[in-house]
Amino acid sequence: MPRNQQILLDNRPAGEAVAGNFKLVSNETPALQDGQVLVRHHFLSLDPYMRGRMNDSKSYAAPQPLGQVMQGGTVGEVVESRSPKFQPGDKVVGMGGWQQYSVVNAGQPGALRKVDTTHVPLSHYLGAVGMPGVTAWYGLVKIIEPQAGQTVVVSAATGAVGSAFAALAKARGCRAVGIAGGPDKCKYAVEELGFDACIDYKLHNDAASLSAALEGACPKGIDGYFENVGGMVLDAVLPRMNDFGRIALCGMIAGYDGKPLPLSHPALILTARLKLQGFIVSEHMEVWPEALKELGTLVGTGKLRPRESVAQGIEAAPEAFLGLLKGKNFGKQLVKLI
Template structure:
């Protein structure tokens, strides 16, 4: 049990070879940090777990530096100020921060955003009103360039990003087809989120089977494929893409545990020539993007989506793991599709949660 004089954190103990295991993480207990002049001490309430974290566990080059061995695992959090030497923050304020997988952290306040629990539950600021929601908004509107009446397909349709992509697209008059794992998730996509159809990729043994089902769900072809997963979902969608279609690439979850490159991810075949040809002959716009490239539009995103969350036009779901110690197994499960909606860790008590 942690005393008031100590904090806990989870560090990267070793780099995974394939899927991560609990042995790749280590729980440590440290002295409680003290805020200096102009600083605040924050107690973490909610920790966000996201697929990108798997990439940060590898040493290879990427859009961001990897987590070093022995360093705190990276992640976004929501917390409460418990000590303040900064006039801009008062004890009791709620803030979002990026201290990572830890129970407490010290900050000078730069880059922190104050949160109002009257607008939305605190946890929502790590999902629909946080990085995943902004990812969906930017990928769809900036790179997907949606038009009313078009057809959009989104993989990982009931994940934190996929749920937002589909609902924002429906609000703009698109036909939305999701791909998710299992009948419960597919039913949630259609019955609660309002998708026009949702296909169970686990029920399709081959990309061909999924393609046939997708062709039936997308009789007019696919104009936008919001790429979250890669793998057989990509293989199924690509032949159905319409000329001048758009593919915003947010992630390729199905390949992360294969080192991120997908080698051997589909029976060892090299699908690059066929993929490249489809991009050419259909004049597709394929654009990888990182959400931080578009954070200048975060206020605009909040102005649009905040009221939609508050009045229920945007629905969301959360999977919650209890206690910091549960984070490693929760991330492992997330990468295998075990979450339903946004994956969170309840690090400490949320005083606003009813």
């Protein structure tokens, strides 16, 4: 069995996460038991939610255990199998974590899923045709419930979730407006992702300024908002929401370092009769087949062209993850392992 390099959570952050919170180790891969498969990971996924799990605090998921492999999504290839469900060479997606190999119990529901790479590149199953894409789909379709002609907005518009949002919204006849950081990201959002407009939040020092820019991009107001950021961005969006607007609350990356995120004008939720709903996409597995079918078609037909930031080698994962939290990535952040 091959040696396996792994990255563990060595200690919990005090405020901002740092590279010293992680530890690189090397271990022997255990021999397979009946019903198990050995997967060699080609890519591992880096996602903002991982930062919250590094804290030992109450949340929707248990904290990442200390001294254990950082948990996260992976795609790769079965290299050895003692299960009739998988054969060597099968391309699979799972939750193998920050390591080069994983031993998976093939009979565990949802632990491993075969994927077809004929029309969709393997790495996209960690992004547009994976958990981030389904996240965008669920928030838009099930919470925002857009109607043709309505205006929908998403923060972190060029990230893994936001990238899928535009194509899904345009397919439903909506005006799609993004919020992103920097002129290059905003140009990409409009020219390649299909947003009708994209606002560079870095040009605005406060919520009032950003809100004025949103008013220009959304002349008919905002009917649906997909929130990944919180803080100043949410304060800027709320005054632009139309009556009976819907907000899908997916992430609050502005507060992942433990800082409080006060809301400046919460009364707007009442006066505009807004629906604001938080959600965790892994609690809605019943929609995944429908969502993945649409997302795979959008990618396969070129209507969704997701961009990736790829760090090379397992040892690059911590710094790439810290960069993701500061918005240094462009599109889905991955680590390539082979």
